[in-house]
Amino acid sequence: MGKRFGGAAGPWALRHCDFAVPTGRICGVVGPNGAGKSTLLTLAAMLCAPSEGELRLFGSPLTPNGGGRGGGRGDGSGNGNDLRARIGYAAQDKPLYRSFTVADTLRMGRELNPSWNQAIAERVLRLAELKQGAKVGSLSGGQRSRLALALAVGKQPELLLLDEPMADLDPLVRHDLMGILLSDAADRGATVLISSHTLAELDAAVDHLLLVRSGRVRLAGGVDDLLDAHRLVSGPADLERPPGEAVEWRVTGRRATGLLHRPGPAPAPASWTQERPHLDDLLLAYLRGPAADAADTDTPGAAGADTADRPSPVTSEAAS
């Protein structure tokens, strides 16, 4: 799948994206500013259509006008509105009606969504101690975020798309809110895609990962599979590098350290150490390592001259 803005001559925001997120996963969407995370979530929310390739939601390919093919539900079918009814989306800029009160906004959620759960929406809001009569335009940024989240979660969607939902919340509220979101998703078997720049926040929450960089999906898969497929390696800089694909390799003085994808058996001599990385080790190495080919090039591998050390995209198939 790919997405370009500005017509056929416009730049690609996302390209050669090939991934699947299994039902019921909590999927972290990570990447630097401008990488394409919001574009990916907007596509999944059916607010725009791919410029090339195909996006499937609940197994249903979306038609160019943004709807699904066929009829029915849960079996690769459904029209666009049926599919939208199953998706909750909290956009990064939290669009809400400024002249509505908090109560008006919740009423809108209730009246537009047959599956509305008032109790969970109020649980999200109670964290903010929001007055029901307060106008949206008078709320702080963090309070608006919680109201937008209450709308998205109150809908009780099968697929919840959250674009940096916690960015302007204080740490205590982030923690409590994440607990509510995750336990609700687990209870209902819902799938969640959540983008964040706060790696520590994701570490405790996600069991699936999409790492986007320069408009390409660089890592996709289950967290455990991805961690199992990598090793943090450290040893004397003058020894030959152990086998494996170097995601990142750094020499500081006499020591070399790095992250290897698909490492060989424990490296000899014993002066090398290797260990399973933590999630933040993995993410930081992919964010710092050699850049992926930019989305705005025609073929994977076409950008830049030095491709020898560039890691290929790592997917769950590659990692398992």
Ligand SMILES: Nc1ncnc2c1ncn2[C@@H]1O[C@H](COP(=O)(O)OP(=O)(O)OP(=O)(O)O)[C@@H](O)[C@H]1O
């Ligand atoms: N509506 C649009 N029109 C033109 N270009 C766009 C549009 N939306 C996004 N882009 C471009 O697509 C690329 C990806 O943007 P996107 O917002 O998806 O990144 P992001 O990873 O969400 O960034 P951030 O972490 O800063 O929110 C950027 O180069 C951006 O300028």
